[in-house]
Structure formats: C-alpha cells, structure tokens
Amino acid sequence: MGMAVGNKGGSMADINITxxxxxxxxxLIIFMVITPLTPKGLEALVPQPPPPNAQPxxxxxxxxxxxxxxDHSMMLNTEQTxxxxxxxxxxxxxxxxxERVVFVKADxxxxxxxxxxxxxxxxxxxxxxxxxxxxxxxxxx
Numbered sequence: 001m002g003m004a005v006g007n008k009g010g011s012m013a014d015i016n017i018t019x020x021x022x023x024x025x026x027x028l029i030i031f032m033v034i035t036p037l038t039p040k041g042l043e044a045l046v047p048q049p050p051p052p053n054a055q056p057x058x059x060x061x062x063x064x065x066x067x068x069x070x071d072h073s074m075m076l077n078t079e080q081t082x083x084x085x086x087x088x089x090x091x092x093x094x095x096x097x098x099e100r101v102v103f104v105k106a107d108x109x110x111x112x113x114x115x116x117x118x119x120x121x122x123x124x125x126x127x128x129x130x131x132x133x134x135x136x137x138x139x140x141x
Contacts, residue, residue, distance in 0.1 A: 062097070063077075063103065064076065064077060064090075064093060064094075064101070064102045064103070065077055065102070065103045065104075065105055065133065066086070066102060066103070066104045066105070066118050066122065067105050067106075068104070068105070068106040068107065068110060068114055068115065068118060069107055070107040070109060070110060072110075072114055074086060074118070076089055076090070076093070083117065083118075083121065086118070086121050086122075086125075087121045087122075087124055087125045088125075090102065090121070090122060090125035090126075090127065091125045091126065094125070094126065094127065099128075100126060100127045100128040100129070101127070101128065101129045101130075101131065102122050102127050102129075102130055102131070103130075103131040103132070103133045104118050104119060104122070104130060104131070104132055104133065105132075105133035106118075108134075115132070
C-alpha cells in the first residue's frame with residue numbers, strides 16, 4: 001500500500017494496483033501458453049441408435065467390425081484373426097474403399113487396453129474413423 005501525505009486533507013491511503021496488474025498479466029501469459037498443450041482425448045465415433053419409429057433396416061454389408069472376445073481372440077466381421085494379422089487384413093479390406101470407417105466391439109468385461117490396441121492397429125492401417133460399439137447401442141436402446 002502506498003500512502004500520500006497532502007497539505008490540505010491530511011493523510012490519504014491508496015492501494016497501489018501496479019503489482020495486481022503485473023500478476024494478472026503473468027497469469028494471462030501462463031494460460032495462453034498452457035491452453036494449446038492440453039491433451040486431447042481419443043476421438044471415437046459411437047453409432048447412434050435408430051429413431052424409435054424407424055423401420056428396421058438390414059445391416060450394411062460394407063460395415064467392418066473388429067470383435068474382441070473375452071479370451072482376447074479377435075474377429076474381423078466373421079473372419080478369425082489376431083493382432084499380428086489385423087493390420088494387414090484391414091489394409092486389404094480398405095484398399096478399394098473411399099470411406100475408411102471401422103467399428104470395435106469388445107466384451108464388456110474386457111480391459112480397455114485390448115480395445116485401445118485394436119484402435120491403434122486400425123489407425124496404423126490408415127483407418128480415418130474408429131467407432132465403438134456397446135451392447136446398448138447394438139440393442140437400439
């Protein structure tokens with residue numbers, strides 16, 4: 001705090017706001033630097049259930065689903081595969097397709113590391129978008 005002594009009115013106390021402005025500017029600079037560095041989460045698509053009054057439609061034959069079972073075995077749609085062959089098989093499937101979307105469906109009791117590994121393999125194979133399928137979404141609730 002600063003104190004000014006005047007001739008007529010006696011003593012007068014004023015708050016010096018310069019240190020407050022300095023602190024404010026430092027905080028502003030810190031937040032401007034930190035904001036672009038914040039980590040982003042996993043970008044994934046979740047299939048939306050159809051509207052309740054919609055007609056049931058046949059599943060698209062072009063939909064690609066990676067299924068991970070409780071025993072960590074993998075299937076690409078109906079074809080049995082494993083982690084070592086999954087990337088190459090996805091590259092073959094999407095070689096002629098313009099839209100590169102794959103869904104991952106895993107057992108609910110499975111640890112997420114196996115799902116993350118499948119997503120990583122799919123991204124490495126050049127898949128643009130990876131969606132996650134859950135039991136609720138599949139049932140249409």
